[in-house]
Amino acid sequence: xxxxxxxxxxxxxxxxxxxxxxxxxxxxxxxxxxxxxxxxxxxxxxxxxxxxxxxxxxxxxxxxxxxxxxxxxxxxxxxxxxxxxxxxxxxxxxxxxxxxxxxxxxxxxxxxxxxxxxxxxxxxxxxxxxxxxxxxxxxxxxxxxxxxxxxxxxxxxxxxxxxxxxxxxxxxxxxxxxxxxxxxxxxxxxxxxxxxxxxxxxxxxxxxxxxxxxxxxxxxxxxxxxxxxxxxxxxxxxxxxxxxxxxxxxxxxxxxxxxxxxxxxxxxxxxxxxxxxxxxxxxxxxxxxxxxxxxxxxxxxxxxxxxxxxxxxxxxxxxxxxxxxxxxxxxxxxxxxxxxxxxxxxxxxxxxxxxxxxxx
Amino acid sequence: xxxxxxxxxxxxxxxxxxxxxxxxxxxxxxxxxxxxxxxxxxxxxxxxxxxxxxxxxxxxxxxxxxxxxxxxxxxxxxxxxxxxxxxxxxxxxxxxxxxxxxxxxxxxxxxxxxxxxxxxxxxxxxxxxxxxxxxxxxxxxxxxxxxxxxxxxxxxxxxxxxxxxxxxxxxxxxxxxxxxxxxxxxxxxxxxxxxxxxxxxxxxxxxxxxxxxxxxxxxxxxxxxxxxxxxxxxxxxxxxxxxxxxxxxxxxxxxxxxxxxxxxxxxxxxxxxxxxxxxxxxxxxxxxxxxxxxxxxxxxxxxxxxxxxxxxxxxxxxxxxxxxxxxxxxxxxxxxxxxxxxxxxxxxxxxxxxxxxxxxxxxxxxxxxxxxxxxxxxxxxxxxxxxxxxxxxxxxxxxxxxxxxxxxxxxxxxxxxxxxxxxxxxxxxxxxxxxxxxxxxxxxxxxxxxxxxxxxxxxxxxxxxxxxxxxxxxxxxxxxxxxxxxxxxxxxxxxxxxxxxxxxxxxxxxxxxxxx
Numbered sequence: 001x002x003x004x005x006x007x008x009x010x011x012x013x014x015x016x017x018x019x020x021x022x023x024x025x026x027x028x029x030x031x032x033x034x035x036x037x038x039x040x041x042x043x044x045x046x047x048x049x050x051x052x053x054x055x056x057x058x059x060x061x062x063x064x065x066x067x068x069x070x071x072x073x074x075x076x077x078x079x080x081x082x083x084x085x086x087x088x089x090x091x092x093x094x095x096x097x098x099x100x101x102x103x104x105x106x107x108x109x110x111x112x113x114x115x116x117x118x119x120x121x122x123x124x125x126x127x128x129x130x131x132x133x134x135x136x137x138x139x140x141x142x143x144x145x146x147x148x149x150x151x152x153x154x155x156x157x158x159x160x161x162x163x164x165x166x167x168x169x170x171x172x173x174x175x176x177x178x179x180x181x182x183x184x185x186x187x188x189x190x191x192x193x194x195x196x197x198x199x200x201x202x203x204x205x206x207x208x209x210x211x212x213x214x215x216x217x218x219x220x221x222x223x224x225x226x227x228x229x230x231x232x233x234x235x236x237x238x239x240x241x242x243x244x245x246x247x248x249x250x251x252x253x254x255x256x257x258x259x260x261x262x263x264x265x266x267x268x269x270x271x272x273x274x275x276x277x278x279x280x281x282x283x284x285x286x287x288x289x290x291x292x293x294x295x296x297x298x299x300x301x302x303x304x305x306x307x308x309x310x311x312x313x314x315x316x317x318x319x320x321x322x323x324x325x326x327x328x329x330x331x332x333x334x335x336x337x338x339x340x341x342x343x344x345x346x347x348x349x350x351x352x353x354x355x356x357x358x359x360x
Numbered sequence: 361x362x363x364x365x366x367x368x369x370x371x372x373x374x375x376x377x378x379x380x381x382x383x384x385x386x387x388x389x390x391x392x393x394x395x396x397x398x399x400x401x402x403x404x405x406x407x408x409x410x411x412x413x414x415x416x417x418x419x420x421x422x423x424x425x426x427x428x429x430x431x432x433x434x435x436x437x438x439x440x441x442x443x444x445x446x447x448x449x450x451x452x453x454x455x456x457x458x459x460x461x462x463x464x465x466x467x468x469x470x471x472x473x474x475x476x477x478x479x480x481x482x483x484x485x486x487x488x489x490x491x492x493x494x495x496x497x498x499x500x501x502x503x504x505x506x507x508x509x510x511x512x513x514x515x516x517x518x519x520x521x522x523x524x525x526x527x528x529x530x531x532x533x534x535x536x537x538x539x540x541x542x543x544x545x546x547x548x549x550x551x552x553x554x555x556x557x558x559x560x561x562x563x564x565x566x567x568x569x570x571x572x573x574x575x576x577x578x579x580x581x582x583x584x585x586x587x588x589x590x591x592x593x594x595x596x597x598x599x600x601x602x603x604x605x606x607x608x609x610x611x612x613x614x615x616x617x618x619x620x621x622x623x624x625x626x627x628x629x630x631x632x633x634x635x636x637x638x639x640x641x642x643x644x645x646x647x648x649x650x651x652x653x654x655x656x657x658x659x660x661x662x663x664x665x666x667x668x669x670x671x672x673x674x675x676x677x678x679x680x681x682x683x684x685x686x687x688x689x690x691x692x693x694x695x696x697x698x699x700x701x702x703x704x705x706x707x708x709x710x711x712x713x714x715x716x717x718x719x720x721x722x723x724x725x726x727x728x729x730x731x732x733x734x735x736x737x738x739x740x741x742x743x744x745x746x747x748x749x750x751x752x753x754x755x756x757x758x759x760x761x762x763x764x765x766x767x768x769x770x771x772x773x774x775x776x777x778x779x780x781x782x783x784x785x786x787x788x789x790x791x792x793x794x795x796x797x798x799x800x801x802x803x804x805x806x807x808x809x810x811x812x813x814x815x816x817x818x819x820x821x822x823x824x825x826x827x828x829x830x831x832x833x834x835x836x837x838x839x840x841x842x843x844x845x846x847x848x849x850x851x852x853x854x855x856x857x858x859x860x861x862x863x864x865x866x867x868x869x870x871x872x873x874x875x876x
Contacts, residue, residue, distance in 0.1 A: 016688050016692075017688055017691040017692050017695050018695065019692075020688060020689065020691070020692025020693075020695070021692045021693075021695035021696045023692075024692060024693065024696065025696060025704070028704055028705060028708055029704075029708065032705075032708035032709060032712075033708065033709060033711065033712045034707075034708045147844060147847070148840070148844070150847075151788070151840045151843040151844040151847065152836070152840050153792045153795060153796060153836065153839055153840070153843075154796075155795075155796050155799045155814070155817065156795075156799075156817050156832070156835075156836035156839065156840075157836075159817055159820075159821050159824060159832050159836070160824055160832065160833070160836065162824075163821065163822075163823075163824020163825050163832070164824060164825050166825075290697065293697040293699075293700065294697040294698055294699030294700060295699070297699055297700065297703065298699070298796055298799070298800070301800065302821075312700060312703070313703060313800065316703050316704050316707045316708075317707050317802050317803070317804075324704065327700075328696055328700065328704075331696065331697055331700060332695045332696055335694070335695045335696075335697065336691075336695055339691075
């Protein structure tokens with residue numbers, strides 16, 4: 001099948017999935033026993049205030065009749081799919097959701113990017129190493145470490161690492177060790193890195209960092225512990241799967257052939273073993289993005305990073321309906337898009353996989 | 361295994377169709393020998409077993425009647441009230457039976473081997489403890505005995521299967537034999553089974569294992585019966601104090617005030633894991649947490665497996681539009697990141713009455729079940745599709761067997777193994793997510809003061825670096841061990857059921873718990 005036709009088909013099939021995910025979120029928020037009016041006004045609100053607010057939030061008509069759920073649903077969907085996310089109800093009243101998200105996004109992107117990269121840079125070589133030296137002491141140490149690393153809950157690992165790195169811990173990572181950085185909130189380090197960027201002030205594009213190496217290094221140092229935690233589960237998976245994949249491919253005929261024709265072992269490992277071991281690793285690497293969004297919530301909470309995850313938590317607990325709807329919508333679209341990209345990438349990494357076969 | 365449906369008209373097959381009872385009656389000796397030991401094991405701890413079973417039954421009745429109450433109440437308020445009346449009566453009688461069961465004396469109970477005593481003088485000796493030993497030793501003996509008992513019982517159950525296989529099973533060989541034999545060589549899988557046995561013991565025998573009880577130490581430390589005696593150095597005599605007051609003086613809050621693991625507090629109480637920042641005993645807290653964690657995980661994984669298995673069979677059997685509809689639903693549910701969905705659902709239902717059933721655990725189990733089935737379904741969909749194309753399914757269809765019967769008899773046995781493997785892997789994810797929710801707090805997770813592992817980590821968050829490190833470290837290590845055990849069990853089971861795919865790692869996404 002033509003790749004473009006396939007892509008279009010997958011996009012069309014992805015549409016009902018997005019609709020389902022968003023509808024589910026809507027139903028949970030609107031049918032569930034959530035009471036934003038009470039949360040916003042507090043307990044000692046007058047009935048008139050409550051009535052006014054209900055009208056303003058679109059729960060009832062000015063004449064007191066409740067707005068039918070169906071109308072609320074259609075209105076919400078129309079706003080979401082035209083990217084009209086409205087204003088926040090609770091977190092910052094009357095501030096647009098888009099600007100709040102844009103302000104919090106850089107921290108989360110910075111965290112997510114490094115958690116993926118660190119997991120890849122440590123996990124894959126460790127997995128290859130363990131697989132090449134299978135059933136030796138160093139293999140047992142590496143893969144045992146991988147199993148342990150994988151089983152550790154993110155939130156606990158974050159608590160342990162944050163606790164031992166901040167002041168009073170074994171060594172104070174944020175103050176000593178090169179330039180000192182803030183521990184709480186979206187740090188100065190990130191601000192300094194993003195600040196002088198030519199794109200600063202423009203949402204989305206403001207994320208592109210200023211090419212000042214010192215600032216980037218400082219921001220990297222600040223995010224490193226959190227990124228290590230967020231990437232932990234994926235790193236464990238990569239070690240495990242990389243090891244099995246290498247063990248399978250290193251005993252195969254083509255590696256024997258390469259050895260027989262006198263190829264240098266470095267080339268064999270890189271070209272023949274490594275490339276083939278990459279195929280089973282691909283879903284893990286892509287799966288990492290999926291874990292990132294959920295994991296970011298807890299890691300940001302523990303490391304006190306002002307990102308999207310911690311904002312989602314605050315919005316959910318505080319019944320900030322537009323904010324939750326917008327974030328859920330964005331996350332759903334990202335997840336569905338990544339699934340499609342993953343299936344397309346399969347065919348690039350392994351040409352033997354046909355598009356027909358990956359069609360679901 | 362028993363060929364109950366064999367053709368009875370044929371004379372030569374007659375003995376084949378004998379029931380298990382008939383076969384045992386023909387050769388009762390091995391069965392009697394096994395049952396004798398089993399009965400002794402059961403009698404030793406009858407109270408604890410009955411208590412555990414009835415606690416589960418209590419939770420199940422509460423949950424089911426609560427759902428009935430809502431659905432009937434929607435139809436007519438009278439029916440809802442009738443359901444509520446029935447619920448109240450049923451629950452009262454069950455908890456009455458449970459309390460009676462729990463008061464049956466058991467050999468390994470805290471009363472028989474007591475660690476709660478006090479010194480009669482400034483340097484001992486101890487009175488009220490088992491054989492006058494120090495509380496630490498009394499407690500240690502009790503824990504070791506309970507664990508030994510649990511492992512012996514687990515082995516004896518396995519032994520029961522062996523007796524059945526050697527003496528009463530008609531088939532000389534079944535696929536189960538191969539699975540068991542492969543598990544016997546699988547050290548990693550055996551580690552998983554051992555971990556599971558230990559944690560089930562912690563959950564079932566929690567009240568007997570802790571140095572004190574959840575009721576006395578955590579839930580109502582100022583109740584009339586929560587008074588303890590201790591030898592006071594100040595007055596030089598034995599004094600009485602409320603457990604709550606003693607807790608107040610035994611807090612672990614860093615350098616100035618700390619009761620670490622394996623130490624005594626000022627009131628002569630032994631704390632194997634130290635105390636929490638509010639002075640409560642961490643070990644007792646962890647035992648309570650083990651119980652609620654395993655109940656929630658068990659309910660959730662049961663619900664998710666049921667939905668995934670049923671939908672997997674249905675979508676594979678009917679295919680086409682049905683399959684596509686289930687696929688879209690599953691993709692839709694998984695498209696919202698799991699942890700966000702969990703947080704959202706538990707936050708929305710935080711103040712709902714459903715959130716009070718089983719201290720919030722019932723609601724959490726429902727949430728985990730209804731959000732967890734898509735991943736399980738995806739794992740069994742492949743095998744289910746394969747078996748749906750087998751000739752025996754065609755054959756059954758062609759002679760007009762009902763679809764439900766075909767799915768149950770001819771497809772489910774083939775899919776069950778996979779379901780079990782992936783269920784045990786995602787159980788680890790549920791344990792982690794559950795503790796993550798309790799860690800966040802704010803109305804999510806298990807309601808305080810009922811113990812929850814995640815809350816202990818949260819309480820110890822500010823004391824990680826310092827003398828009170830135990831508060832956050834120990835609960836986390838327990839989660840790590842349990843999750844590793846569940847993963848190992850899943851790995852072992854997979855290798856045993858399907859040795860061909862040795863080393864494939866499909867369970868990873870499940871085991872990760874959505875990034876929690």
